Amino acid sequence: MKLKFGVKEVVATGIGTALFIVLTNAQIPFGIIPNTALQSRVAVLTFFSAVFGPIVGGAIGLIGHALGDAIFYGSIYWSWVFPDALFGILMGVFAAKFAIKDGGFDGKAIALFNVVQVIANALAWILLAPVLDILIYAEPAKKVFTQGILAFIGNIIVAAVLGTLLAFAYSKIGAKSSSLSKED
Template sequence: MENSKLSIKTIVAIGIGAAVFIILGRFGSIPSGIPDTNIETTYAFLSLMSVIFGPIAGLVIGLVGHTLKDAIFYGSPWFSWVISSGVFGFLVGLAGKKINISEGEFGVKQIIIFNVTQVISNVIAWFLLAPILDMVIYAEPASKVFVQGAIAGISNAITVGIIGTLLLFAYAKTRTKTGSLQKE
């Protein structure tokens, strides 16, 4: 495979990831009490896919999954948050190389790397990017969008920290550790 092309495995993961993002976005969302802002389980799953398949897969799953979820369930995409979902997936995917979960390791060091990365990614996506794009694209008031972004960022960091860590831990257990197999 050339570096400039996505593997068939990654393309299939993007399709499945976007579909699961849509389903979790519909059935795995909990209202936060702040208008148009939910506590989402989708970002824990997006984190899993991003770490396993990399930043490009995370970007595309976030963009496609969020766009289709909004279009199907709300009538049209809210592009500022769609872009933020893609950026979140991309940034978390960058940590995948440092975590290297395919080697079957997800110990304390990897958990710390993952959680520091996901918190920083949530801050960038939801505390900064989504509110700024809301103001630029939709002329939304700053007082509204920064509260929404903060609630989304905090709740996403918590759900990804708990559910995402558990998903990655469980996934790592399915991988064979490097050097653990011996020839008899």
């Protein structure tokens, strides 16, 4: 795993964060438990993390979620911001193995992508988010673990469908013709 942060990573962080924020309200509520929904922004975080690595993924999760909360909800829910950052970091750690930039995102890479996103979502939403909700906001354990499980289920569905499609399309089309290049 290479940890580099150059022009491409700065641009990817900016674009990914902007998309994440804009898509904050593009969601389908579960209607069972408050504050849980299928969120398209999860696909953006999954994709950018898997392509550009853990620094970009963590930054998009942290900055995008914090700004999205502040803009659309009036306050930042840190107990859900940090899990998105963790998810972005964990997905990004495996970016080279997914081979998205190299045009090799198929078969085993897709399977690995989805195994990693399920594990990363489990750590973020079944473990970290509920624990932070209890520690920071003194929320009832039953409520926040139920929310975490629903968020986990929604996120794995969105990441598996939209995240995989974005990664596959980029791998086959965009990776070969990157428009970002260093000027002399």
